Amino acid sequence: MRTLILLALCGTLAACAARSTVKLADPQAVKLAAHSGQVCLLRSPLPANTKFKVVGDINSSKRTYGSVSELLPLMAADARAIGADTIINLNTGQKMGAWAWARPVGTGTAVKLESGSFDCASAGGELR
Template sequence: MRTVVPLIMIVLLTGCAAKSYLQQWQGGTGALTPHAGPVCLLTTPLSPSQPSTLIGRAVASKFFGGFAETFLALANTGRQSGADAIIDMSSRYRPLLIPRAQAYGMAVKLAHPESFNCTAAGGKMY
């Protein structure tokens, strides 16, 4: 019994960390060269005047937590896949047996990231 309780605690604590990954998507290039710069999270699509390349679908989730860590994990997945922005982002909270925050969106590489204003487009930089 003394070893069961610590083992359960370890499993629960490691399972609570935010997890994220990049899904292959039809028409997507797959992961590009990672970068250390900011990533814009947008709930809307990009303007047609802002050319971009689809990389894939970024997905993040966190058990027993809120969206702050989930959005940060989503942005980190974007960075590691070479994305400048996550567009058409959706998020939801599933408060069932094990509460979980989820966020997902399309990871894109902008053709001209220097001319893109994330805040003016309604997004938030991470």
């Protein structure tokens, strides 16, 4: 009986953790190599003269109360895993859920810069 209760408790706690998912822009395309570098999180589009390739969309959420700052490292890790170096149009906030009045959610578009780089901080972004 104790084992069953412990398993139920562990399952419940695991379901409450923050999570992030990726939907690739083109599942048939050649996969980009994962990297361990920093990812720029940008709440706006890239500057007009910056060439990039869309890799996929990233969605992140938590089922219980929390801060959106819990989601950002997960989103950056997902971007690195699919070879993206920037997340543009990052949108984070709180949303009503079944288990919480305000749970953190986040969305963004993962992109790979094609030519050179840009200054993430001067564009209003944050490196993670």
